[in-house]
Amino acid sequence: MTPGARVAAAIEILDIIRTGAPAEAALTRWARGSRFAGSKDRAAVRDHVYDVLRRWRSCAALGGAEDGRSLMLGLLRGSDMDPAALFTGDGHAPNPLTDEEKTAGDAPQGVVAADLPDWLWPHWCDSLGAQAGAVAEVMRHRAPVMLRVNSARTTREDARKALQDQGVISRTSDVSPTALVVTEGARRVALSEAYASGLVELQDGASQALVDELSVPKGSAILDFCAGGGGKALAMAARFGAPVLAHDAIPARMKDLPARAARAGAQVEPVDIDTVRARAPFDLVLTDVPCSGSGAWRRAPEGKWTLTQARLDELNATQDAILDEAAALVGASGVLAYATCSVLECENVARVAAFLTRHRDWYLLRDRAWLPGSEGDGFFLALLAKRQQ
Numbered sequence: 001m002t003p004g005a006r007v008a009a010a011i012e013i014l015d016i017i018r019t020g021a022p023a024e025a026a027l028t029r030w031a032r033g034s035r036f037a038g039s040k041d042r043a044a045v046r047d048h049v050y051d052v053l054r055r056w057r058s059c060a061a062l063g064g065a066e067d068g069r070s071l072m073l074g075l076l077r078g079s080d081m082d083p084a085a086l087f088t089g090d091g092h093a094p095n096p097l098t099d100e101e102k103t104a105g106d107a108p109q110g111v112v113a114a115d116l117p118d119w120l121w122p123h124w125c126d127s128l129g130a131q132a133g134a135v136a137e138v139m140r141h142r143a144p145v146m147l148r149v150n151s152a153r154t155t156r157e158d159a160r161k162a163l164q165d166q167g168v169i170s171r172t173s174d175v176s177p178t179a180l181v182v183t184e185g186a187r188r189v190a191l192s193e194a195y196a197s198g199l200v201e202l203q204d205g206a207s208q209a210l211v212d213e214l215s216v217p218k219g220s221a222i223l224d225f226c227a228g229g230g231g232k233a234l235a236m237a238a239r240f241g242a243p244v245l246a247h248d249a250i251p252a253r254m255k256d257l258p259a260r261a262a263r264a265g266a267q268v269e270p271v272d273i274d275t276v277r278a279r280a281p282f283d284l285v286l287t288d289v290p291c292s293g294s295g296a297w298r299r300a301p302e303g304k305w306t307l308t309q310a311r312l313d314e315l316n317a318t319q320d321a322i323l324d325e326a327a328a329l330v331g332a333s334g335v336l337a338y339a340t341c342s343v344l345e346c347e348n349v350a351r352v353a354a355f356l357t358r359h360r361d362w363y364l365l366r367d368r369a370w371l372p373g374s375e376g377d378g379f380f381l382a383l384l385a386k387r388q389q
């Protein structure tokens, strides 16, 4: 496909997304119907679509409207590219710009330039203070591709060399002693021998740093209460060299976990809630709760536009309920770790404060927040413990 044809494909997909289709579904449907598109074409089209999703409001402002064609026009203008070079009408490229389109659009201002919804902006500013604008700007760009080196299998330097032999170039990150940032060949990671043999896993840097903050004595009982795909359960198993129980309210989310654990040589056992209760108490319970994902909107930018105040209230209630349920599973001298990939105060310190108000016999050991940037997503972690009687 020519660069222009890729832009035309992105326009078509954006118009489908505007009707309410999830981006992944729209991309998959397009790829199935476009057998002529090679892997580089599919990747380029996907990049266009996701770039617009991260910058929807500013693209609409710069393009003059909210249809797929105007959004792509806005994206190119916002990236200092000349749209006329791609909107040529040649082959499968989009038709040349009309006179109206050539003059349409305005420079985005304020919250439009920040590419956030109006209703969210006050929460964003209250949560991030002087950093609000800078963090919003970070969210308008692609996230780094990061790997966790499986310290149970190899060293970071050896993993880096093994990846390099397979065309994946990476650098070490200061965010965690296990973290690598892929600088070239990101699409080759999943096909590499280093990945297949469990030397590395795809995992964000802040997720790794969060696990680095956890510690347990040898022989401790460890539970990942909201395990999902199991990224943090695997990281804990590698860090502690110990078995980890993994639970999720939607067990199907853990379906790939046994294969991932086998690849990593990690002892992670998916269990149901009855088993969790039977095996309690635990020395460490991690609750990586469902959240707005506001710290990871570079990777899942639709979340920016689908979040509402009502959904945020609902998430806060779920977060409180999970904390209460998980607290009952922690032993007398154990630790409850509360984590979100959110930068919003109402999901972070406010939930911890509400928990401590409901549970007067608990206290905060420490908390830490990571802002999204070149070394990973935005994350929050609070470590809670029971007062000794």
Ligand SMILES: C[S@@+](CC[C@H](N)C(=O)[O-])C[C@H]1O[C@@H](n2cnc3c(N)ncnc32)[C@H](O)[C@@H]1O
Pocket: 225, 226, 227, 228, 229, 230, 231, 232, 233, 247, 248, 249, 250, 253, 288, 289, 290, 291, 318, 322
């Ligand atoms: C942020 S995701 C977890 C991501 C995962 N820890 C990782 O590192 O890949 C939150 C998970 O919590 C699960 N969940 C939601 N409500 C829950 C509940 N009441 N009890 C346990 N898990 C729950 C969701 O199904 C979801 O998989």
